[in-house]
Amino acid sequence: MxxxxxxxxxxxxxxxxxxxxxxxxxxxIVPNITYDEIYDxxxxxxxxxxxxxxxxxxxxxxxxIKTYKxxxxxxxxxxxSNFFSNLKEPIRxxxxxxxxxxxxxxxxxxxxxxxxxxxxxxxxxASRMGMVKNETDIGLTLAKSGVSSGPYIIVPIIGPxxxxxxxxxxVEYFVDPISNxxxxxxxxxxxxxxxxxxxxxxxIDQIREISTDRYEMIKSIYYQNRNSQIEEDFVQNLxxxxxxxx
Amino acid sequence: MFNRILIIxxxxxxxxxxxxxxxxxxxxxxxxxxxxxxNNSDVEKHQNYEKYKKFVENNFAIKSIAxxxxxxxxxxxxxxxxLIKYQNTFKSYLTKTIYNLANSSTSGDIILKDIDVKxxxxxxxxxxxxxxxxxxxxxxxxxxxxxxxxxxxxVENTSYFxxxxxxxxxxxxxxxxxxxxxxxxxxxx
Numbered sequence: 001m002x003x004x005x006x007x008x009x010x011x012x013x014x015x016x017x018x019x020x021x022x023x024x025x026x027x028x029i030v031p032n033i034t035y036d037e038i039y040d041x042x043x044x045x046x047x048x049x050x051x052x053x054x055x056x057x058x059x060x061x062x063x064x065i066k067t068y069k070x071x072x073x074x075x076x077x078x079x080x081s082n083f084f085s086n087l088k089e090p091i092r093x094x095x096x097x098x099x100x101x102x103x104x105x106x107x108x109x110x111x112x113x114x115x116x117x118x119x120x121x122x123x124x125x126a127s128r129m130g131m132v133k134n135e136t137d138i139g140l141t142l143a144k145s146g147v148s149s150g151p152y153i154i155v156p157i158i159g160p161x162x163x164x165x166x167x168x169x170x171v172e173y174f175v176d177p178i179s180n181x182x183x184x185x186x187x188x189x190x191x192x193x194x195x196x197x198x199x200x201x202x203x204i205d206q207i208r209e210i211s212t213d214r215y216e217m218i219k220s221i222y223y224q225n226r227n228s229q230i231e232e233d234f235v236q237n238l239x240x241x242x243x244x245x246x
Numbered sequence: 247m248f249n250r251i252l253i254i255x256x257x258x259x260x261x262x263x264x265x266x267x268x269x270x271x272x273x274x275x276x277x278x279x280x281x282x283x284x285n286n287s288d289v290e291k292h293q294n295y296e297k298y299k300k301f302v303e304n305n306f307a308i309k310s311i312a313x314x315x316x317x318x319x320x321x322x323x324x325x326x327x328x329l330i331k332y333q334n335t336f337k338s339y340l341t342k343t344i345y346n347l348a349n350s351s352t353s354g355d356i357i358l359k360d361i362d363v364k365x366x367x368x369x370x371x372x373x374x375x376x377x378x379x380x381x382x383x384x385x386x387x388x389x390x391x392x393x394x395x396x397x398x399x400x401v402e403n404t405s406y407f408x409x410x411x412x413x414x415x416x417x418x419x420x421x422x423x424x425x426x427x428x429x430x431x432x433x434x435x
Contacts (some may be wrong), residue, residue, distance in 0.1 A: 038412075078379075210343040212431045213413045220412035221404050228403035235371075235384050236364050238405050241314020241397055243307065243388055 038223055039151055046154040047215050054214075056157060057197075057204070065198050077198065079122040084195045085133070086112060086121025087188075091176045092134065095141045104134050135229060138175075139168030143230050152219055158193070160222040269361060269368055269387065272394045276305055277356040277372070295345065302341045307388060307395035311407060312336040314397075315414045317423070324425050332429050339432040343410075347401065356383070367397065 040046070069077070089112035096105035111126040111133065118125045127133060142164050143149070150163025161169070179185050197204075203221070211217040228234040283297045302308075312333050313321055321329065354376030362369040370385040384400035386407075398407040414428060421427040 206346060210346050210435060211413060212435065213416050216413045216416045217409055220409045224404050224408060225402075234403065235369060235400055236362065238386075238398070238400065238408055239411070240365070240367055240386055241307075241310045241407060243390065243397070244309045244313055245390060 038219060039149070040219070041151050042153055043215075046152065049154040049156055050215055050218070053154065053157060053159060061194070061197055064194065065201055068194075068198060069201060080195055081199060082115070082124050083121045084192045086115045086124075087178050087192075088137075088176075089115075090178050091138070091172055092136050094175070094177075095136045095138055096134070098141045099136070099144050104136075107131050107134065137165075137168055138171045139165035140226075140229055142168055143226075149223075149226075152222075160218055165226065266361065269370070269389075269394060270358065273358055273361075273370055273372075273385070273387075276301075276394075277358075281356060298345055299341050302344060303337070305394075305396050306340065306344075307390065307397050308337050308340065309333060310388075310395070310397060311340065314407065315411050316425070317415075317418070320418065320423050320425060323423070328425055328429075332425055335429045335432045339435055342435060344399070344406070347399070347406070368394075 072080075089108045093105045093108035093112070096102070096108060111131045112121075114126040114129065114131065115121045115124060124133070147164050149165070152160070152162050153166065155161050155166065174180070179188060182188055207214050207217055207221075224238075231237060280301060283294055283301060315336075316332075324332075354374055357373045357375060359371040359373060362371070366388065368385075368387040368389075370387060372383045372385065374381045374383055382402055384398075385396055386398040386400070387394050387396055389395075398405055400406070417428050417431055418424070
């Protein structure tokens with residue numbers, strides 16, 4: 001049954017990817033999005049799920065994160081964050097191979113070896129040795145090979161994504177060599193999720209305090225962050241206001 | 247002929263160098279002042295906020311940002327009184343939101359990394375770093391009447407201008423481009 005599910009899922013992803021490539025035609029590699037016109041046909045459903053996510057966050061996740069951030073000293077937080085980031089180095093190495101970035105792939109594999117051997121990944125010794133961390137994932141690999149983002153979606157509990165990035169996450173779930181070979185994977189996934197939530201705690205507080213429309217703010221931040229990982233001159237290409245004499 | 251070309255070349259290089267030096271000095275001075283305001287624990291919080299408010303008034307291109315967040319048609323279809331009201335409300339909103347943004351990310355030093363120019367806009371690449379971490383911070387700056395004014399702040403790849411543009415566009419779309427409604431929403435913050 002599990003195998004059948006995997007096959008159906010992979011077929012679905014493959015079909016989805018082909019459809020996207022055909023539809024996206026020429027300007028697929030650089031997304032060139034005007035951020036106030038992001039493809040969002042599921043907005044009404046997304047808004048409901050976002051409300052639900054904030055409700056769960058308010059009553060279950062946020063208190064845990066605030067307590068953790070209050071109790072844990074900065075070096076501990078950093079260590080935990082490094083640990084979970086290090087577990088993603090093998091999947092980064094695989095992603096870079098598919099992107100044709102072989103040196104970066106070797107760098108990721110090297111980082112994993114050095115950091116795991118020296119401190120189980122809790123200390124980033126590799127960076128000190130000049131092996132700089134490069135972020136990537138399967139979603140970005142799909143983006144760089146021309147797959148457009150598809151509709152924006154809010155995933156229950158997990159948060160903002162789009163069809164392409166969510167597909168990437170699903171593929172990662174099945175092919176990640178580390179988490180597939182670790183017992184108690186569920187606990188690891190929960191820990192990773194909580195760590196990811198703790199890392200964006202300040203930003204979520206800001207969204208609560210300063211946004212006029214938190215749904216739009218989260219969507220815009222999500223796409224800007226993803227595009228910054230896809231486009232080389234991301235900052236230079238961001239829209240700038242017309243200049244008025246003050 | 248060759249001498250003239252050489253002189254022109256020399257003048258151009260000299261001009262670029264002077265401009266580079268000028269904006270570097272401006273950035274170093276203003277970022278230092280900004281950090282002093284944000285990290286000053288000797289005075290009451292509201293006194294700091296007042297200083298900070300002046301800093302925003304002096305250094306941000308408020309009208310350009312405020313109008314840039316609206317559609318041109320909305321600017322044309324509203325009278326001057328409403329636009330001035332919007333501009334003033336936005337100034338107060340900008341002050342509060344940048345203060346909030348800065349409060350969570352300002353300890354340590356602001357280090358200038360490099361300056362790029364695109365379409366007359368200076369793009370200043372800097373880092374805020376303390377002992378344990380570092381945050382990437384870009385500033386888009388323009389020279390208006392011999393003063394440098396900030397058009398956008400990009401913290402960890404999130405542009406203030408782009409994010410607010412998305413929010414404001416949605417509010418205006420939902421309310422038939424009614425600027426008064428947007429003003430009321432901004433006043434709530």
